[in-house]
Amino acid sequence: MVPLDWTEERTGLVGGVKYFLFRNVPHDVNWMQTLGAATLTAFLVQAVTGVFLAMYYQPDPNNAYESIQNITHHVTLGWMVRGMHKWGASVFIILMFLHMGRVFLFGAYKYPRELNWIIGALLLVLGMLEGFTGYLLPWDQTAYWATAVGINLNATAPFLGPFLAQFLQGGSQIGPDTISRFYSMHMLLIPGALFALIGLHLYLVVRLGVTSPPWSKTAAGRVQPKATVAAGGREGLVRTPSANSEPDA
Amino acid sequence: MSQQDDKPHLPAPSIWPVGFAIGIVCLLVGLVLGSWFAVAAGAALGAVFAFLWVRDLTRDLKPADAPVPGAASAEADAAEEDAEEIATYDRSVFLEGATLGLGAVIGGLVTLPALGFAVLPSFESHKTHDIDLGPISNFPETKWMIATFLMDPAQGEVSSRTAFIRNNGTTTVTGKPEPSFTIIYSRCAHLGCPVQPNGLISASQKKEVNGATLIPVFPSGFGCPCHGGQYDTEGNRIAGPPVRSLDRFAFSIVKGHLILGTLFSVGTVEGTGGDAKITRYTSAFPGVHVDGVERWLYPIPVPGR
Numbered sequence: 001m002v003p004l005d006w007t008e009e010r011t012g013l014v015g016g017v018k019y020f021l022f023r024n025v026p027h028d029v030n031w032m033q034t035l036g037a038a039t040l041t042a043f044l045v046q047a048v049t050g051v052f053l054a055m056y057y058q059p060d061p062n063n064a065y066e067s068i069q070n071i072t073h074h075v076t077l078g079w080m081v082r083g084m085h086k087w088g089a090s091v092f093i094i095l096m097f098l099h100m101g102r103v104f105l106f107g108a109y110k111y112p113r114e115l116n117w118i119i120g121a122l123l124l125v126l127g128m129l130e131g132f133t134g135y136l137l138p139w140d141q142t143a144y145w146a147t148a149v150g151i152n153l154n155a156t157a158p159f160l161g162p163f164l165a166q167f168l169q170g171g172s173q174i175g176p177d178t179i180s181r182f183y184s185m186h187m188l189l190i191p192g193a194l195f196a197l198i199g200l201h202l203y204l205v206v207r208l209g210v211t212s213p214p215w216s217k218t219a220a221g222r223v224q225p226k227a228t229v230a231a232g233g234r235e236g237l238v239r240t241p242s243a244n245s246e247p248d249a
Numbered sequence: 250m251s252q253q254d255d256k257p258h259l260p261a262p263s264i265w266p267v268g269f270a271i272g273i274v275c276l277l278v279g280l281v282l283g284s285w286f287a288v289a290a291g292a293a294l295g296a297v298f299a300f301l302w303v304r305d306l307t308r309d310l311k312p313a314d315a316p317v318p319g320a321a322s323a324e325a326d327a328a329e330e331d332a333e334e335i336a337t338y339d340r341s342v343f344l345e346g347a348t349l350g351l352g353a354v355i356g357g358l359v360t361l362p363a364l365g366f367a368v369l370p371s372f373e374s375h376k377t378h379d380i381d382l383g384p385i386s387n388f389p390e391t392k393w394m395i396a397t398f399l400m401d402p403a404q405g406e407v408s409s410r411t412a413f414i415r416n417n418g419t420t421t422v423t424g425k426p427e428p429s430f431t432i433i434y435s436r437c438a439h440l441g442c443p444v445q446p447n448g449l450i451s452a453s454q455k456k457e458v459n460g461a462t463l464i465p466v467f468p469s470g471f472g473c474p475c476h477g478g479q480y481d482t483e484g485n486r487i488a489g490p491p492v493r494s495l496d497r498f499a500f501s502i503v504k505g506h507l508i509l510g511t512l513f514s515v516g517t518v519e520g521t522g523g524d525a526k527i528t529r530y531t532s533a534f535p536g537v538h539v540d541g542v543e544r545w546l547y548p549i550p551v552p553g554r
Contacts, residue, residue, distance in 0.1 A: 061407050145442060149475070152441040155534035158548050159280045162534055167371045175404050177371075 019206075026212040026220040026236070032106075033210065035099040040198065042092040043127075047191065049085040057137065059183035061176045064139035089131055096127055108211045110237055116204040119197050126194050133186035136179060147182070148174055212236030263305055268298035281548040378402070380509040383458030385428070385502060388416040391522075393468055393482075395446065398461035398509070411435040412498055412509070413446060413471065415482075420523030429523035432498040433471070433484045434512060439491040441535040442475035471495070483518040483525055492538050494518055497527065516540045 008014035056075055058067040071078040100120060103109055109117035136147040151174070155165035170177025212220035219239045272295030279287025380398050388394055393415045400408040417429035435444045446468035456463045470487065471480040478489030485494045494517055499510035516528035516539060530539040533551045538544050 061405065145475075149440040149442060152535045156536040156547075156549060159277055159550065161549050162537075162551065163280075163372075165534060167368060170371050171373075171375070173400070173408070175401075175407055 023206060023209075025210045026216065026218060028212055028216045028218065029210060030213045032102045033213075035095060035102050036205070039092065039095040039099050040202075042088055042095050043194070043198065045088045046085060046092055049081050049088065050187070050191075052081050053085055054187060059137070059179055061139065061179055064137065064179060068138050089134065093127060093131060096124055100124060106211060106214055107237065112238060113204070113208055113211075116201060116208070119201045119204070123194065123197050123201065126190055126197065130186060130190045130194065133182040133190065136182045137186065139179060144174070147178070209239075261305075263302070265298050265302035265305060269295055269302055272296070272298055277548075281550045283550055377511060379501075380461070381459050382414075382461050382463070382507045382509060384505050385416065385507050386505075387456060387458060387463055388414060388430070388507065390416045390418045392416065393446070393448075393466050395450070395464045395466050396461055397464075402460065411443065413466070413468070414507075415522070417523035422524055428502055430500050430507065431483070431522065431525070432500055432509065434496040434498060435471075436496065436535065437473040437475065437478055437491060438486070438493045438495055438514075438535050439473065439476055439478050439489070442473050444471045444473045444478075444480065444495065447472050447479075483521055484515070485518055492536055492543070493533075493540075496532060514539050 004014050053071065056067060056071045056078065058064060068082070071082050073079070103117065103120065132147075132150055136143045151165050151168050154168065155161045157164065166172060168178070168181070169175070170181045209220065212218055214236065216236045218236065220236050272291050272293070274291070275294060276288055276291030279285065279289075279291055378401055380400065382396055382398065393413060395411060396414050397409060397411045399406070400410045402408075412435060413431075413433045415431040417431055419426045420429040421427075436442075437444045446466045447470045448466055448468035451465040454465050468482060470482060471484070472478065473480075473489065473491070476490050478491040479487045480491070480495055481487050483494070484497065486492075494515050496512055496514050498512055501508045501510060512532045514530045514533045516530065519526040528540065531551050533539050534549075537549045537551065538547060539551075
């Protein structure tokens with residue numbers, strides 16, 4: 001197609017996208033291996049609905065609750081975007097746990113994918129922090145007391161607990177600084193980290209290849225010059241450069 | 250499995266790790282006890298010994314010297330160089346190091362103030378305002394009142410707090426007769442939920458005084474709705490997950506008005522009303538033990554307010 005060729009000649013990006021979309025996967029992949037992409041979709045829904053909500057939300061203790069009432073009752077389809085964001089948060093967390101469980105039960109955290117597992121664990125923590133910081137933003141009774149309890153839970157950690165709690169609160173008590181700080185973390189700090197780590201997570205998935213399920217007898221994964229099957233787990237995790245491994249597209 | 254690089258490489262025993270460990274322990278103990286001198290000393294010790302330790306460990310990993318250019322004179326110079334073995338630094342190496350160093354300094358000048366801005370203001374101690382709850386004639390003796398007030402009027406409604414106040418009359422426990430009030434903060438000592446009085450509330454007798462609201466109540470104790478913690482009328486824990494008694498406010502009586510002062514945490518209160526014996530501790534977060542063996546088992550510092 002001409003527009004794609006035009007872009008490809010000038011940027012090389014079309015080839016890159018095709019490389020991502022049309023990469024080889026084992027012939028016996030399972031539906032459970034779609035959970036990662038589902039989690040990514042849920043995250044993108046949260047990001048987009050979050051950006052649109054931020055156009056109407058006011059992160060000020062005097063106006064926060066009213067701005068959300070405005071979104072829910074007066075803004076066109078505001079109830080729907082807010083609902084997608086609120087329920088999407090739970091969907092994101094649940095899918096993340098299911099994806100994590102799938103990776104664990106398939107042994108897909110083993111060599112050479114250990115770093116990907118660690119990044120996934122960090123993504124889990126960041127996702128839950130995102131939920132914690134976002135929960136305060138409606139500034140109603142549920143939000144306030146849940147956050148008070150959550151911050152006090154942090155305060156019981158040894159050595160650094162009270163300092164962490166005081167940093168989160170923005171002072172020695174929950175106050176107007178707390179909602180600003182939580183908003184900044186929820187909109188900027190944690191999503192930035194999430195985007196960066198998800199990018200790294202996806203890069204590693206593409207580079208290392210998709211595994212076969214544990215009941216598979218075939219070798220899988222992208223051929224790696226230095227990989228050794230004996231170094232890792234089962235055959236479905238890694239392919240070595242040998243006579244019976246064909247090159248990837 | 251390739252064997253050529255698999256020789257186990259044990260570093261020679263040295264005291265650097267020990268010094269590093271001592272520095273870390275000093276830092277942690279300083280955090281618990283609130284001694285900033287110990288924190289700084291521990292951090293400095295830890296940094297110095299960490300640097301020496303890492304330098305020791307990476308000694309073998311230095312890159313090989315660059316080959317001398319000019320192969321024709323290599324043999325002639327080789328003998329002289331072997332004899333002297335002076336370590337020299339190329340100008341390019343020096344410039345590289347200087348650029349990195351300058352970049353690090355500039356990076357520090359930009360990031361450290363920004364980090365300070367993000368972190369330090371939370372730890373400033375603000376002057377707490379005294380809260381005027383009106384004339385003590387509003388607090389009949391031996392009766393409890395629920396007082397709702399703004400801790401800091403400048404912050405507005407978000408600083409609204411509740412205390413349970415009982416006028417104990419006059420007490421002679423200090424020798425001379427003094428007015429006695431039991432003023433219990435409603436923040437649960439478990440995780441900070443609002444504790445409720447277990448008893449009837451006379452909502453119709455609500456009074457507004459000086460921006461505070463006073464409502465008479467007849468509590469037989471206090472209970473927390475979140476996780477079921479129960480307290481008696483002195484704020485001592487009777488049941489449930491709270492780890493200590495409810496916090497209290499210091500009070501003073503100025504021109505016949507009841508003024509609330511600083512918040513403080515207490516150990517188990519003995520006695521009741523005007524004869525109560527209260528051990529006072531710095532105000533601690535919920536879930537933190539202030540006395541007993543748990544104070545040492547769970548090293549949770551209490552930052553200054």
